[in-house]
Amino acid sequence: MTAELVRGQNHPLTQVRLEIRISAGSPVVAAATLGDEHGTVPGAAWVVHPGAPALPGVEVPRQAAADHRLAIDLDALQDTVHRVDVLLALPGGGRGPVRFGAVAAPFVAVTGLDGTEVATYTLTGLDAERAVVALELYRRQGAWKVRAVGQGYADGLAALLTDRGLPEAHRLAAEIEEAVAQGLARAIPAPAPGATDTERAPRPNGPATDGGSPAAHGAGAPPHTTTPGPAEPHGTSEPGPRPVDGTTRPARAASGAAAHFTADAALPGAAGASSTTGPVDYTHPRRRSAAPPPPPPTAPAAPAGQPRQPVAGDATGWSMDERLYNQVWGMFEDLARATAAYRSAVDFADTRREKELDQALSDPRSRIGGQSDAAREAARARHAELVGQAREVLDRDLAQLRAEADVVEPALPPAYARWDNPVWHGYRVPMEFPMALRVGDLHLPESDPLRIPMLLRLPLERGLWIDSGRPRSLDGSFTDSHALRRLAVETAVAMAARLLAVHPAGEFTVHVVDPAGSAAQPLEPLTRSGALTGPPATGAAGVADVLAGLTERVDLLHMAVRGGAADALPPGFDTSQQLLLINDFPHGFDERAVTRLRYLADEGPAVGVHLLMVADREDSAGYGPLLDPLWRSLLRLTPVPDDHLADPWIGHAWTYEPAVVPPGSQILGQVLPQVAAARTNSL
Secondary structure (H helix, E strand, C coil), X not given: CCEEECCCCEEECCCCEEEEEEEEEEEEEEEEEEECCCCCCCCHHHEEEXXXXXECCEECCCCCEEEEEEEEEHHHCXXXXXXXXXXXXXXXXXXXXXXXXXXXXXXXXXXXXXXXXEEEEECCCCCCCCEEEEEEEEEECCEEEEEEEEEEECCCHHHXXXXXXXXXXXXXXXXXXXXXXXXXXXXXXXXXXXXXXXXCCCCCCCCCCCCCCCCCCCCCCCCCCCCCCCCCCCCCCCCCCCCCCCCCCCCCCCCCCCCCCECCCCCCCCCCCCCCCCCCCCCCCCCCCCCCCCCCCCCCCCCCCCCCCCCCCCCCCCCHHHHHHHHHHXXXXXXXXXXXXXXXXXHHHHHHHHHHHHHHHHCHHHHCCCHHHHHHHHHHHHHHHHHHHHXXXXXXXXXXXXXXXXXXXXXXXXXXXXXXXXXXHHCCCCCCCCCEEEEEEEECHHHCCCCEEEEEECCCCCEEEEECCCCCCCCCCCCCHHHHHHHHHHHHHHHHHHHHHHCCCCCEEEEEECCCCCCCCCXXXXXXXXXXXXXXXXXXXXXXXHHHHHHHHHHHHHHHHHCCCHHHCCCCCCCCEEEEEEEEECCCCCHHHHHHHHHHHHHCHHHCEEEEEEECHHHHHHHHHHHHHHHHHEEEECCCCEEEEECCCCCCEEEEEECCCCCCCCHHHHHHHHHHHHHHHHC
16 A cells, blocks of 8 residues: 655655655756764765766666656665665756746655555645755664655755755755756757658657656656656757758657646746657556557558658557547647747747848948848848748648647547537446546647647646636737636536546546635536535535535545555445535635645645635735645636646747637536436446
8 A cells, every 4th residue: 555645754664675756847856865873964975966876775867857766775775874865956057947836746656666656755835945855764773764854945956965964065066967967968869860750759668767757647747858848748859949941850759648837827938948858658657567559550551752641549558548648748749849949940040130130230341332231131031031941841740730630639538528529429427537638728829720638637636726817818808807707617617527527427526615606607507417416515614514524534535545444434435536616715715714725735636635726816815925835736727718838848838728618508418417317326
């Protein structure tokens, strides 16, 4: 039984040969310090880091990556070592985010050599920290234990090492940064010469090396790698200036990882491009063996020199759903790379034009006889030619992606499909749990009208926040705050309905809190169909009752899991996933209710209790910074198209469009009664 640790909690270790697997929403540096019986780190020789990646009993990766595997052999440690601290730090040098609060919470798992998880810990609540002590393995009375630490340092790795008593902390931190920089430089392969549009990267089935496997711990599991994209994808080329004559195109490697976005509007385009860290691990997150290769193409071979016709499910995976999931994120990666290459080419053309104009005007002789005018025209012509070539390559890539989208979209299962997809008209309550959920669409200005589904892995590891504030739209036309709040509730209802519809009968339960009863009409599809187990809770008393019940549930499940007594739950205990939909927060919430809500946001996802909030952050400004960790822990979405999602792979500001029910559609009235009837029959 896996122990899901919270900060300060410890757990005994019964194995001596271990792996520590780290998944983060952005490339991080992994290191470890060895301490004596007093916890003191005697010197730099007791620090394992990318520049000195191995000491007896401990080995760490040589470079920054979003996924790491650290090898630990407790029996091989020197007798004087009584403590091993696992450290994480954000790399310097302008590569990626500057604080942990801007990325998804890192996830750390202690596993046996067979992959069985012994203990896990999600480092929540980080903000301005650049370095953090994640775990502590310590020897006590001859036995080893692991403790969740989560102690962060805003001043980075140097401050962390200084706190360990190392007098040469700043020098050592600089050495680590230099080793990481060299590792990143070595890890960037040049694009393959002569690669054509139809070539795709090989899709390996085996596990990746350190830094190479995507985060695979559910939806938010963070993520990943580093060339253009959002979803912990591992690309094969970097997005810098490159030829725009159409001879090369970054190859696709469809990712099986979950999407990780910087979803706070204060961080548009938060992360810049960085370097590739390794191949993709295509193993299923819940399986321990390699996934099968993609099925052979069913479309006829394309004529020579023409791209092959797209096929739905043309990706690796155990099932069609998994292959479609990987294909969708492969399409996302292709769009991110193509757009990054186009923008880079345009920037290069702009820079070249400015340089040529400066050179022409710097020579006084060129100003005589109209030579300067000719130089300007020549520079502008070359600029237009370069931009035109770049746009031609982008248009060709977009045409190929649009053709693939036209094939993939109709083949998507309900969990991935738009509400106007015909698959919903043949809906039947599923027998199996879904792999992921469509929460909307993503696109970039250069690629309009191409839309890529935004899929989140299930079960959710982060709560969702539908922002009912900041009434605006991309064209500035949406300014009615009351209409925006109603649209936000309708968006949340559509998302809750989708979650109910894509789970097996009785395996997903939705609770609604509407303190003022202001959302009665938008909530009607849920209440009228009988899909809810009870009416929406209203008033402060209703809020308190629902939060108390869910808090008790989370406490009980955590105690059962930590105590290894999951089979000792009370008879008739509802083991289904739970979703709490809250409207108009913080109305009706007192301080006790707010404290319980924060607890549910932090501890609920690990035991199947999730949040879906409809709220305006400014409405809770009276709480001050108390609620900042809550907002950071949620994935912010909007009820109107908005370019607030920044991917940590390239830094594109993606425009998000919610997955709402089309106006006038009766699809919820067809689907939700089936969900309610199936739940009743399952009782």
